[in-house]
Structure formats: C-alpha cells, structure tokens
Amino acid sequence: MVSKLKVIAVAAGTLITVQVSEAAVIYDNGPTNGTVDAWTINFGFAVADSLLLPGPSMLTGAEFTLWNRRGDATATVDWSIVENPTAGPILAFGTASVSQQFQFTNGLGYDVNLDSIALPNIVLGPGTYWFELQNAGVSNGDAAYWDMNGGPSQVWDSDLGYNPDPSDVAPGLRSASDSFQILGTPIPEPTSLLLLVSGLVGLARRRRGKGATQPR
Numbered sequence: 504m505v506s507k508l509k510v511i512a513v514a515a516g517t518l519i520t521v522q523v524s525e526a527a528v529i530y531d532n533g534p535t536n537g538t539v540d541a542w543t544i545n546f547g548f549a550v551a552d553s554l555l556l557p558g559p560s561m562l563t564g565a566e567f568t569l570w571n572r573r574g575d576a577t578a579t580v581d582w583s584i585v586e587n588p589t590a591g592p593i594l595a596f597g598t599a600s601v602s603q604q605f606q607f608t609n610g611l612g613y614d615v616n617l618d619s620i621a622l623p624n625i626v627l628g629p630g631t632y633w634f635e636l637q638n639a640g641v642s643n644g645d646a647a648y649w650d651m652n653g654g655p656s657q658v659w660d661s662d663l664g665y666n667p668d669p670s671d672v673a674p675g676l677r678s679a680s681d682s683f684q685i686l687g688t689p690i691p692e693p694t695s696l697l698l699l700v701s702g703l704v705g706l707a708r709r710r711r712g713k714g715a716t717q718p719r
Contacts, residue, residue, distance in 0.1 A: 529686065530556065532681065533655070536676070539651055545640070546646060549661040551636075551659045552657070554632055556628070558689055559626070559627070562626075563621065563622055564685075565619065567649060572612075572645045575641050582597060583596035584635075595622070601620055633659065649681045650682045653679075658680040
C-alpha cells in the first residue's frame with residue numbers, strides 16, 4: 504500500500520492540501536510464526552512490544568496474531584501506546600473491537616488468527632514507543648495468546664519483565680517479541696511541503712512570464 508501526497512498551489516495565494524489515500528505499514532515486526540509459543544494477554548497479564556517511528560506519523564490501526572483455543576473468537580482487546588511500559592506516560596489507550604481472520608491450526612491444537620483493530624488517528628513524532636495489549640475478551644472466556652515470532656522489537660511482559668531470555672520462553676527464536684504491524688500514514692514535514700509549493704508557484708510564474716512574450 505502506498506501513501507499518496509497531493510499538493511495544490513493557487514495563484515491568489517498558496518493552498519496546501521495533503522491527501523493520504525491509503526494507510527501504509529509504518530512499523531512491521533515480522534510475519535506470523537504460530538508454531539513456537541505465545542504470550543497471554545488476558546487474566547491479568549499485559550504484553551508490550553517496542554516500535555520505532557522514523558518520522559512524524561499518524562497511527563490508524565494495528566494487526567497482530569493471536570492463538571485461540573479451537574473455535575474461540577477474540578472480540579475485544581484493551582490497547583495502549585506508551586513511552587515506557589513500567590513508567591509511562593500513556594500516550595493513547597482504548598478498548599477496540601477485534602476483526603479476526605483464521606490462518607491455520609497449529610501443531611499444539613490452537614487456532615492461529617490474524618486480528619486487526621482501528622486506532623483513533625494518533626499523531627506521534629519520531630521515536631521509540633511501545634504497543635501494549637491486555638484484557639482480551641474471548642467468546643468462551645478462555646485465554647488469548649499473542650504469537651511470538653522473534654522479530655526485532657523488544658518485549659515486556661507484566662509477569663517476566665523486559666526482554667525475557669528467549670531460550671526460556673521461546674526456544675528457537677532470537678527474541679520473545681511478537682508478530683504485529685502498526686498501520687498509519689507518514690506526516691510530511693512542513694519544510695518539505697513549503698519547498699515543494701514554492702517550487703510549484705515559481706514554475707507557474709515562469710510559465711506566465713513565458714506566455715506573455717509569445718506573439719499573438
């Protein structure tokens with residue numbers, strides 16, 4: 504998916520319109536694994552993964568992989584974006600309805616599902632943040648588990664703390680972090696927009712000046 508930027512220059516002044524047609528993946532912690540282990544995100548447990556934003560961004564959604572018992576459906580989940588899972592501050596939070604898409608049943612007998620939620624257009628500057636999930640609501644009252652995939656993110660678990668040794672909790676993975684993507688739109692820097700508009704205005708003036716010297 505590609506974000507499109509449209510800039511319009513008006514002769515009577517300068518009007519800037521930024522139009523983003525589609526959400527893009529602005530942080531990707533890697534694909535579903537679904538075969539090794541997973542973190543519990545209900546029954547009092549919370550899990551957070553770090554995410555890096557290289558520039559100003561608007562966060563509009565998230566996708567993540569959960570394990571469920573056969574036939575279960577995760578209906579809701581509490582999410583938050585924080586600067587630090589243990590010290591805060593909490594930058595945004597809410598309870599989201601979950602859209603679930605079945606992927607496969609793994610060798611341990613769990614359904615592996617791709618889940619997605621909407622985020623309320625959270626605007627953040629460049630930097631490292633943490634995406635946290637907890638209080639998952641499951642149809643049969645069972646546990647929901649966030650798939651470990653060994654991605655580049657750091658991970659925090661409310662029971663084991665920061666970056667637990669993967670050999671203890673997820674043997675065979677380089678880390679115990681989870682499969683997820685953050686969706687959104689990069690926000691163009693104002694300086695870049697002004698330079699682009701200035702160039703368009705200058706081009707329009709040159710064209711008008713050239714047109715005035717043409718014979719009639």
